[in-house]
Amino acid sequence: MGAAAETIRIAIGTQDTTINCAAGGLLIRELDLLRRHLPHDGKYKDATYDIQWKNFSSGAPITNEMVAGKLDVGVMADFPGALNGVAFKKAGKSSRFITVLSGSIRGSGNGVVVPIASPAQSLAELKGKTISVPFASTAHGMLLRAVADLGWDPGRDVKIIAQAPEVAGSALQSGQIDAHADFVPFAELFPARGFARKIFDGAQAGVPTFHGALVDSDYAEKYPELVVAYLRAVIDANRLLAGEPEKYSELIAKATGIDAPVVYLFHGPLGLQTRDLTWKKEYRQDLATSIETLKLLKRADTGLDLETFIDDRFLRAAFKASGLDYDTELAHYASTTSELMTEVSLSAELWLEGESKVHRYASPDAAFAALTQFETQGKKIRAAYAQDRSNGIKIFANRAWYVAASSGRLDAFFSKADAESFAAKSGGKVQDFDAILQSKPSPTRRPG
Numbered sequence: 001m002g003a004a005a006e007t008i009r010i011a012i013g014t015q016d017t018t019i020n021c022a023a024g025g026l027l028i029r030e031l032d033l034l035r036r037h038l039p040h041d042g043k044y045k046d047a048t049y050d051i052q053w054k055n056f057s058s059g060a061p062i063t064n065e066m067v068a069g070k071l072d073v074g075v076m077a078d079f080p081g082a083l084n085g086v087a088f089k090k091a092g093k094s095s096r097f098i099t100v101l102s103g104s105i106r107g108s109g110n111g112v113v114v115p116i117a118s119p120a121q122s123l124a125e126l127k128g129k130t131i132s133v134p135f136a137s138t139a140h141g142m143l144l145r146a147v148a149d150l151g152w153d154p155g156r157d158v159k160i161i162a163q164a165p166e167v168a169g170s171a172l173q174s175g176q177i178d179a180h181a182d183f184v185p186f187a188e189l190f191p192a193r194g195f196a197r198k199i200f201d202g203a204q205a206g207v208p209t210f211h212g213a214l215v216d217s218d219y220a221e222k223y224p225e226l227v228v229a230y231l232r233a234v235i236d237a238n239r240l241l242a243g244e245p246e247k248y249s250e251l252i253a254k255a256t257g258i259d260a261p262v263v264y265l266f267h268g269p270l271g272l273q274t275r276d277l278t279w280k281k282e283y284r285q286d287l288a289t290s291i292e293t294l295k296l297l298k299r300a301d302t303g304l305d306l307e308t309f310i311d312d313r314f315l316r317a318a319f320k321a322s323g324l325d326y327d328t329e330l331a332h333y334a335s336t337t338s339e340l341m342t343e344v345s346l347s348a349e350l351w352l353e354g355e356s357k358v359h360r361y362a363s364p365d366a367a368f369a370a371l372t373q374f375e376t377q378g379k380k381i382r383a384a385y386a387q388d389r390s391n392g393i394k395i396f397a398n399r400a401w402y403v404a405a406s407s408g409r410l411d412a413f414f415s416k417a418d419a420e421s422f423a424a425k426s427g428g429k430v431q432d433f434d435a436i437l438q439s440k441p442s443p444t445r446r447p448g
Contacts, residue, residue: 008044010034010226011052013062013074015211016256019263020102020109020184020273023237024075024213026255027248029053033236037229044225057164059084060136067091072219073230075101077138077183077211078283082290084214085304094217096311097287099231102266103210104273105282105333107202108393109266110142110209111187114179115172116195121416123200124150129178132163132171138209141293143181146205172196184211188262188272191399198399201414203391208286210273215314224314231318238275241267246357261351261383265394268358270347270387272394278330279312348397348412349385350374358385364402364410368436386412389422402436403428410436 014025028034038049056062059076063084066074076084081097088095103109112131114120123146133140147154154160163171168180173195180186180196190196202209213234220227241248245268246260252267253260266272284306291303312326319326348367350359352374361367364386371381384397389411400412401419405428413419419430431439 005046007048007050008223008226009050009052009072010230011054011071011073012230013065013071014053014055015057015059015062015075016055017057017258018075018077018184018211019252019256019258020266020275021075021211022248022252022263022267023234023241023275024099024101024211025053025055026252027237027240028230028233030251030255031237031240033233034230037232037236039225039229057166058134058137063087066095066214066216067093069216071216073213073215073227075211075213078103078209078286079138079141079290079293080136081212081214082287082294082304083136085309086291086294086302088217089302089304095214095309096217096220097212097214097309098220098227098311099234099277099315100210100212100279100283101234101277102273102275103208103212103283104203104393105208105280106391106393107142107205107207107209108391109184109273110139110181110202111198112143112146112179112181112200113172113187113190113196113198115175116197118178118197120179120199123204125199126179127152127157128159130159130161131179131181132161132168132177133181134164134183135162137183138211139181139183139187141290142202142205142207142209144293145207146200149205169195184266184273185258185262188265188396189258192259192262192396198414201393203388203393204415207289208280208282210283210286212283220311220314224317227314228317228321231315232322234277235318235322235324238277241275245269245271246351261396264351264358264383265385265396268349268385268394269360270392270394276329277315278326279310279315280330280333284310347387350381351383351385353380353382355382364397364412365408367397368410371437388412388414388418390415390418398433400433402431402433404431404436 015021016026059080062074065071067087133143165182165186171177187198191198249260249263252263316326346363348361348364386397386400395414401416403411403419403423423430
């Protein structure tokens, strides 16, 4: 029976709460973006489409359903994506990694948090402690690499236990664990909700990380036009996020329960991760590293051929159909180059309650001055953002450390150690957010 006479299933596994995957699932579903690109000519002239969406909290169950033939496309991170390829191979089949959705060549997005009252300020202070993490996740891979960088034996120097983020939140509040490592958005969400502090960001490990989409190879070969249609919908969603990040942060928040300011931390300008769909060499290497890590963990006894596992044919076709040049985008590294780091580290933002647009400033100094004025006008600050001087990542301003120079300039830092090091070299003074506000002439309040 030809495609023209078929009802064709397009079953997509999403991770809604993993908010950096929004362009590959949630937004496409909520805005019905896929349907506008599905073909209705040639062999698809009389075809009807059965679009199915299934939401999951992590990548592993998506892989299980893909291997079982219940899903055609799935979104997940680098580490579980490598597991996906291995699982398909063990089943005598294959999958293809067809696009990146969002990521960081420096590794931001994954992180480690501790209870709010913990004295720990760095990962190095957690030796002998209990750290939970969702096993087989990209955060698990990050934690193992970070522990190795410290020269620790993961089986002796630290106790790593499996724990989903829904459980970890309660465990942090009750003191049952000393720390929790997790992927997007929990290392930002838990501190934003006031019961945890982030002490380690994946950018400190310098290992690239990303989330992307995979497809069953048999499905892709049978319906290549549908894979391209899906990727064109991804491109549409990506454009919408870039154009109106506040609006779509609110939509994502409504669908997931993840606070909109946390969503904006990722999807706003100079976000914690870039919405880069192209296969940067760093992401290719990241997958190779993930596969090697799986071997060390005895989770895989064979490798994967990355030249076939990573398949950019469909993405290139989608770019062309959408009027974009893939190779130009592939060569573009947004704000990740060293030449732009100084400029990036100077920016700051304020999101006022009741306002639909974020206010952007050229420096933390300007943002704090504006914050003071807003407070005297009775306006409440929903969220404040700064950029880390060391690596450019976006951070919540009320969780940052600042170095105040004699000139009055403020530099923001995620890490207290980085702030102290910079202050020692520059002669500045290290202050936290509250100390900065108390130095202002008008009473102010911390972002809610």
